[in-house]
Amino acid sequence: MSSLVESLEHALSPPAMNSDLLKKFKLGTVNQHAGPLIIGVAGGSASGKTSVCKVIEGMMNRSATVVALDSFYHDLTEEQKLNPSAVNYDHPEMFDFDALIEVVQGLRRGEAVQVPVYDYVTSSRVEYTTVPPADIVLIEGIFVLLHEELRDLFDLKIFVDTDSDERLARRIERDIAERGRTVQSVLTQYRQTVKPAHDDFIQPTMRNADVIVPRGVDNKSALDMIVSYLQFVVLQHSGMNSPAVSHAQLPSMNHGYNGHL
Numbered sequence: 001m002s003s004l005v006e007s008l009e010h011a012l013s014p015p016a017m018n019s020d021l022l023k024k025f026k027l028g029t030v031n032q033h034a035g036p037l038i039i040g041v042a043g044g045s046a047s048g049k050t051s052v053c054k055v056i057e058g059m060m061n062r063s064a065t066v067v068a069l070d071s072f073y074h075d076l077t078e079e080q081k082l083n084p085s086a087v088n089y090d091h092p093e094m095f096d097f098d099a100l101i102e103v104v105q106g107l108r109r110g111e112a113v114q115v116p117v118y119d120y121v122t123s124s125r126v127e128y129t130t131v132p133p134a135d136i137v138l139i140e141g142i143f144v145l146l147h148e149e150l151r152d153l154f155d156l157k158i159f160v161d162t163d164s165d166e167r168l169a170r171r172i173e174r175d176i177a178e179r180g181r182t183v184q185s186v187l188t189q190y191r192q193t194v195k196p197a198h199d200d201f202i203q204p205t206m207r208n209a210d211v212i213v214p215r216g217v218d219n220k221s222a223l224d225m226i227v228s229y230l231q232f233v234v235l236q237h238s239g240m241n242s243p244a245v246s247h248a249q250l251p252s253m254n255h256g257y258n259g260h261l
């Protein structure tokens with residue numbers, strides 16, 4: 001145990017892991033509640049939140065599931081429906097946080113939950129899907145570290161920190177390929193709402209994170225450390241080990257992830 005704590009302390013330079021989390025980790029009190037570990041993953045648009053979640057999900061040797069804040073956009077008003085491309089999708093009031101909190105609480109109780117499926121092309125909820133319970137629940141979205149009640153449900157808070165020029169480049173490619181946009185529409189939306197929201201609401205939530213992951217999935221060391229940490233906490237939580245579990249009992253750092261999705 002102490003060797004793991006020491007290696008985490010040395011490997012993660014501040015502010016990568018905050019001292020509160022390290023303290024809880026040392027005391028073995030990260031996850032005090034029954035049920036799965038709930039992890040919030042925030043970051044700017046196209047920072048790599050979804051990709052980071054998918055990699056963590058794939059590396060865990062326990063069941064894991066990902067729920068996106070974007071599934072919880074409110075329905076557009078009749079007026080907004082007349083011109084959906086003029087809507088500001090980057091304001092916290094656009095989301096139904098209460099519905100997301102209910103879903104997180106259900107998963108925390110070990111229940112299957114109904115989650116909306118959002119269509120970015122039509123900016124609407126198209127159906128619902130059943131998400132089964134899992135040992136690890138990842139909640140990703142631009143504002144997941146902003147909303148206090150939601151934030152308080154997380155056992156670990158991660159912020160994916162990717163340069164804004166790289167995020168814009170990715171957003172242009174992704175939104176044209178997957179979300180029915182043009183270069184011009186992506187640039188206009190970025191200037192009018194995406195960048196201001198990032199500066200005003202999203203970037204400041206980095207201070208609420210326990211762990212900051214620069215460069216997203218390119219940061220293989222950070223993902224290895226997060227997964228080892230989660231395996232350890234799940235083991236501790238499931239009573240398979242005492243808090244004095246030794247480093248040697250930890251799952252291997254090599255989970256077969258080679259840096260590619």
Ligand SMILES: Nc1ncnc2c1ncn2[C@@H]1O[C@H](COP(=O)(O)OP(=O)(O)O)[C@@H](O)[C@H]1O
Pocket residue numbers: 043044045046047048049050051052170171174215216217218
């Ligand atoms: N490290 C990376 N290098 C290159 N492209 C990436 C990287 N991470 C994510 N992407 C791509 O960038 C886009 C946005 O990534 P995604 O994980 O969906 O971000 P977010 O969930 O933060 O919007 C996707 O098309 C994804 O394939």
Ligand SMILES: O=c1ccn([C@@H]2O[C@H](COP(=O)(O)O)[C@@H](O)[C@H]2O)c(=O)[nH]1
Pocket residue numbers: 044045046047049070073089090119120122123124141142194
């Ligand atoms: O109808 C919509 C809904 C959302 N958006 C944009 O999506 C991003 C958030 O998703 P990420 O996967 O985190 O990028 C947000 O910045 C909205 O601008 C949209 O364009 N249309």
